[in-house]
Amino acid sequence: MDKVKYLIIGGGVSGLAFANFVESEDYLILEKENELGGYCRTIYQDGFVWDFAGHFFHFATDTLKRFFQERIDTKELVEREKVTKIYFDDNYVDFPFQSNIHQLPKDKFIECLYDLYFREDKTEYNSFLDMLYSKFGKAITEYFLKPYNEKLYACDLDSLDVDAMGRFFPYANLDQVVSSFKKQSVSSYNATFLYPKNGAKVFVDALSKSIPERNVALNEQLLSIDLDKKTAITNLREIKYEYLINSMPLKALMKSVNRNDLNMLAENLTYNKVLVFNLGFDKKSSLKDVHWLYFPQKEINFYRVGFYDNILKTDRLSMYVEIGYNPFEEVNIDEQLSKTLECLKSTGIITDHKLVSSCSIIMDPAYVHVSERSNQIKRNALLVLAEHQVYSIGRYGDWKYCSIEDSMTDAIELAKEIS
Structure with missing residues (x-):
């Protein structure tokens, strides 16, 4: 049986960040694919550079800024001021919709402004959808916010938590909306962004640079975990660990452990x-x-x-x-x-x-569904897992809506905490 101090499940940005900052060389990264990166992989085909999806980078923390500045030539990156629009009525409206209703045809602009002014706002909301209607009124919600998010999440928005998108949702009150008629007044966490000329893989390569090949096991997938014995079974072997750091989807982790209660609760975690x-x-x-x-x-x-x-x-x-x-x-x-x-x-x-x-x-999964129920399940599961030195991090491991930087920051904080 192989032994390791830190067994890291998943070679995406969360797992790689943890490996870079943990104060030990006794770790092993298990990655089920044939390359590192998770969803931050890049495809080079016929002269085109494509990522697995749109990844744009906004490094606000000094730790990550310094880390990547030391490993990536700035000539490899471009910085852009974000330009995003909404296709509406065969035309283009600036994003976010709620602060640019003055760009709509006159009749729809008046309708949106009227509904916004006379909306029945309240201090507590029952769901994400309830929050949309209460904060923005009927017209803004039904012209854009409701249909767009239904397409994105592929679920009933009443099932999502009020804060399902956290700080990433562009809130705007009446004063901000009116102020935007003259000048954009709704701030964005990603008003500018960085993008590598050779795709997101550039950041993955920077994270992988100092990781020895012997500390990475590609094409190896976790199958099950015995929490009491602290052993993990993969498609290739059995591994004894001291700490298990997980970045695969929390739902999959909960189904892999030898706890019936967690196995059953995992079925209640949903996603698109x-x-x-x-x-x-x-x-x-x-x-x-x-x-x-x-x-x-x-x-x-x-x-x-x-x-x-x-x-x-x-x-x-x-x-x-x-x-x-x-x-x-x-x-x-x-x-x-x-x-x-x-x-x-x-x-x-x-x-x-x-x-x-x-x-x-x-x-698959892409966006997890954050609800009051999912948050309670997550809290309970993470408490049980932590009692057995199992920690789950990242967008999917922590079952939340967050940025790439958030995922890496969570991993760095955990590495410092348990080193």
Whole structure:
């Protein structure tokens, strides 16, 4: 039986960050794929650079800024001021919708402003959807906030917690909305962002740089954990550990341990999955200054698209397209690709463009559903696991909506705490 002090499940940014900052070389990273990075992997195909989905970086903490500055040449990065828009009524409205209603046709602008002014706000909300109606009124909610988030999360918004998106939701009160008529007044956590010229893999490579090959096991998947014996069984072997650091989905971790109560509770954690198309065309789109676009319309199959070529200033349209699904839905990739191309044409993003390269990825899970129930389950599960020196971190390990930087910061704090 192999032995290790820190057994790290998952070679994404959370697991890699922990390995970089833990004060020990006695660790092993188990990664079920054939390369590190998790969802922060990059595809190089036919001259195009694509990530598994749209990843944009905003490093606010000094620790991470210094870490990457020491390992990445700034010439490898571009910094952009974010330009994001919403496709609405065959036109484009600046994001976020609620602070740019003055850009709508006059009748809809008046309707949104009227409903916002006379909304019945309250101090407590029953759900995410209840919060939307209470804070923004009927028109803003039903024109954009409700249909867009239903497409994104692929669930009933009444089932989500009020703070399902945490600080990432662009709140705006009446004063801010009115102020935005003249000048944008709703701040954003990512008003500017960094992006590597060679894709998100650049950051993964920086995280992997100081990790010896002997400390990484690729193509090895966790199957089960005995919490009392502190042993993990993989598809290849049995491993004795002192601490287990998990970054795979909390739902999967709970199902893998030898505790019936956690196995059963795991069934109550829900999420969506996302089909991502990376598409390369023979020429640019007429939309040359937009970084990503949002689509609330039900007749359009995707909820968001992003433009790598506009970020990197390349000469061919290079984009990602995201389509949300319930996890139990079947995904017909050929059918969705055909529909995607039709919708790209109907919205004017492409005209007579020729698709010269493409690939598809299914992110499963993609966005976890944060609810009062899921938060309670998580709290209980993490307490039980911590009693056995098992810690679960990151966007999926901690079952929350957070940024890449948040995931790495959580991992660094845990590494310092238990070193």
